[in-house]
Amino acid sequence: MGAPPAEDRVEQLLAEQLAYYRARAPEYTDSMPELSAEVQAEAARKLLAALDTFRPTGDVLELACGPGTWTSRLLDHAATVTAVDAAPEMLAIAAATITDQRVRFVEANLFDWEPDRRYDAVFFAFWLSHVPLERFASFWSTVAGCLTPNGRVAFLDDAYRTADELIEGDGSSTIRRHLKDGTAFRAIKVPHTPDGLRQRLADLGWSFTVTNLVGPFFWGEGNKA
């Protein structure tokens, strides 16, 4: 038997990645032990400042919200937030901590989800790097379908991959991560660069600025050109 066809392989990876986040929900934190406390503190400060400058006002859609790390920050600006994630375990944590009536949580797989309305702003944190390049264009087509005519998009992310995660080498987007108990899962981590990402988005008809913040963290904001 040969290797599975490329599309099957992507589907398997996406399923394993989701299984990883479902299992990781109870131990999920944004911290990266390999990065110094100073870099992490500086990153947190700059990421929040970027979000405040972007000002996601109106009705806001948050994709891959996880345990709600950024949801309450969005509420500092937004009239309403619809927060989507495929992991019920993540959504349960988010719903237990964020009880604001302006938030609607939706459990959905972003690769087959269709919005039931349009939004003034779409935001996602630490998600784009988990979208395989094979699904990059279709993901952005979904984002386009979520936006009002003047809708805006912002994302933050990182290209951080440790040497031991790179089970297929530096040139591959497939990595392996472990839970605290040692259970291993494959996942996707595309090492985007700000310039490469801006160009990739321009090729799809988006106008974005993508800037380095500190360490491996970058911020993007833009709209459909």
Ligand SMILES: C[S@@+](CC[C@H](N)C(=O)[O-])C[C@H]1O[C@@H](n2cnc3c(N)ncnc32)[C@H](O)[C@@H]1O
């Ligand atoms: C790196 S976490 C980011 C969470 C949050 N945005 C943050 O910054 O803390 C990635 C999130 O993507 C979610 N996820 C994974 N696969 C997904 C899919 N196919 N559709 C929707 N969400 C997915 C996971 O459950 C997880 O909450």
